[in-house]
Amino acid sequence: MIYSNRWRLSALAVLAVALTACGGGTSTGPSPSPTPSASPQGIKTPTNLVKAGTLTFLSDTTYPPQESIDTATNTAVGFDVDVAKAIAEKMSLTATIQTADFSTIIPALLAKKGDAIISAMSITPERSKQVAFVGYFQAGQSILVRKGNPLGISKLADLCGRKVAVQVTTVEQDTLNAENAGDCKTNKINILTFPADTDAVLKLKIGAVDAEMTDSPVAADYVSKDPNSFELAGTPVQSAPEGIAVDPKNTEVLKAVQQAMVAIFADGTYHRLLVKWNLLDGEIPASQIMLSPSPSS
Numbered sequence: 697m698i699y700s701n702r703w704r705l706s707a708l709a710v711l712a713v714a715l716t717a718c719g720g721g722t723s724t725g726p727s728p729s730p731t732p733s734a735s736p737q738g739i740k741t742p743t744n745l746v747k748a749g750t751l752t753f754l755s756d757t758t759y760p761p762q763e764s765i766d767t768a769t770n771t772a773v774g775f776d777v778d779v780a781k782a783i784a785e786k787m788s789l790t791a792t793i794q795t796a797d798f799s800t801i802i803p804a805l806l807a808k809k810g811d812a813i814i815s816a817m818s819i820t821p822e823r824s825k826q827v828a829f830v831g832y833f834q835a836g837q838s839i840l841v842r843k844g845n846p847l848g849i850s851k852l853a854d855l856c857g858r859k860v861a862v863q864v865t866t867v868e869q870d871t872l873n874a875e876n877a878g879d880c881k882t883n884k885i886n887i888l889t890f891p892a893d894t895d896a897v898l899k900l901k902i903g904a905v906d907a908e909m910t911d912s913p914v915a916a917d918y919v920s921k922d923p924n925s926f927e928l929a930g931t932p933v934q935s936a937p938e939g940i941a942v943d944p945k946n947t948e949v950l951k952a953v954q955q956a957m958v959a960i961f962a963d964g965t966y967h968r969l970l971v972k973w974n975l976l977d978g979e980i981p982a983s984q985i986m987l988s989p990s991p992s993s
Contacts (some may be wrong), residue, residue, distance in 0.1 A: 740954045741787050742948040746811050750783040751791050751949075754810035756798035758892040761917045761973050762816045762833075762891040763793070775973040776814045779832055782965050783940075786956035797891060799865040802826050805941060811949050813941035816911055818867045820936075829939030830953050832966075833975075836932025837868050838915035839906040840900060843927055849907055850930040856880035858906040861897035864889040868909040899927050913975055937984055954980060957985050 721971035746752045755776060759765045763774040772793035796804050798815060805813050807825065819829045841849050847853065852875050862868045869889060876884045890896040893910050897918055900908040910918075914934035919926045940957070942950040960966045961982055972975050 706764075738947070739787050739952050739959070741789060742811070742946075742952050744946065744948055747792065747972070749789060749828045751780070751787065751789045751812065752810040753780045753791060753793050753812050753814045754796040754801050754804055755780075755796045755813070755815040756801060756892070757793065758894045759816050759914055761913060761975065762911075763814070765795070775833075775975055776816060778969045778972070779940075779960070779966070780814050782960045782969065783953060783956040784930060787952050787957045798863060798890065800885050802941065806943055808943075811942070811946070812953060816914070816938055817941055818911075818936050820867060820870075823941070827941040828944040828950050829941055830950070830957050830986070831937045831939050831980055832957060833938040833978045834935055834980050834984075835938060835978055836912040836935040837871055837909060838912040838932045839929040840897065840910060840915045840918060840926055841906070842900060842903070843923070843925055845927055845929055847906055852933065853879040853927075855885045855907060856883040857885070859886045859888060859904070861888045861890060861899045861905040861908040863896055863910070864891060865892040866893075866910075867934075868911075872909065888926065897926075913978060930983060937980060938978075941988045954986055958982070961985065 703980075709767045755763045757765050757772050759774075761774055763772060765771070766773045772795070772946065775930040777791075777793055780791040780793060789963075794810055796810070799992070801813055801815060801817075802823065804810065813827070814832075815835070816835070817823070818835075819831065839849060839852070841847070841857070847854070849856070849858070852871070855875065856879060860872060862872060869887065872885050872887045876887070876969065888896075888905060890899070891915065895908070896905075896908050910915065912935075915928055919928055938955055942953055944950065957966075967979070970979050
């Protein structure tokens with residue numbers, strides 16, 4: 697996506713005004729800093745963090761290229777991980793990535809197990825009832841099939857009567873459920889859910905299912921890394937924004953994350969990270985950063 701510099705700067709100016717007007721391993725609870733401070737960028741460092749000195753992000757680290765565990769170093773890597781680090785740096789903090797089960801990741805956030813979620817989480821009306829979102833990416837949904845596409849799958853309706861693997865509680869599961877209420881009403885998709893996307897992809901690789909559904913950049917990453925096993929069926933569907941989730945009651949963290957995201961957009965860090973991870977198709981405009989209401993002034 698290409699936007700003029702004038703539009704981009706104008707959008708960032710609007711965001712800056714809005715943000716200025718608004719107020720401000722496993723952890724056991726918040727560890728407040730004794731005195732508030734501000735980063736060199738003027739972003740107030742939150743004082744109610746789960747662990748002082750670090751911004752703790754919950755993430756389901758089974759979703760490359762956005763988040764996964766590097767087995768050589770046993771550390772989290774990926775586009776989302778780099779965004780988390782860049783955001784924390786703007787607050788003069790470090791980022792901690794804490795692996796969490798995607799099916800329970802929102803309850804974990806609301807139980808103060810982390811300060812925010814960054815986990816390729818699509819922004820949906822249902823999730824927005826529980827958490828506030830700061831937009832940072834967008835992705836579609838792709839159908840992943842075995843090399844050669846032996847069943848000739850090219851669209852959602854082709855999944856009717858087929859076994860399809862998917863990670864539980866994802867938008868892809870919602871899409872398949874909707875298809876079973878629509879085109880596949882009389883010949884339903886046999887939806888098999890798994891706790892991790894990697895588990896669902898493995899079932900496809902060994903031939904236990906006919907297809908797997910996942911976010912488009914994740915599916916493309918599997919094809920890129922293992923082209924002899926996988927290919928994409930058709931084009932991505934239902935592109936939607938993804939967001940960093942914050943407890944809406946935690947106005948300090950929400951405001952700081954919004955401001956930091958604007959800052960890494962403005963200084964080019966965001967674009968550089970998209971290029972690094974070959975994810976330019978997922979770039980969002982500045983206007984999508986603030987998708988949730990600003991904290992009360």
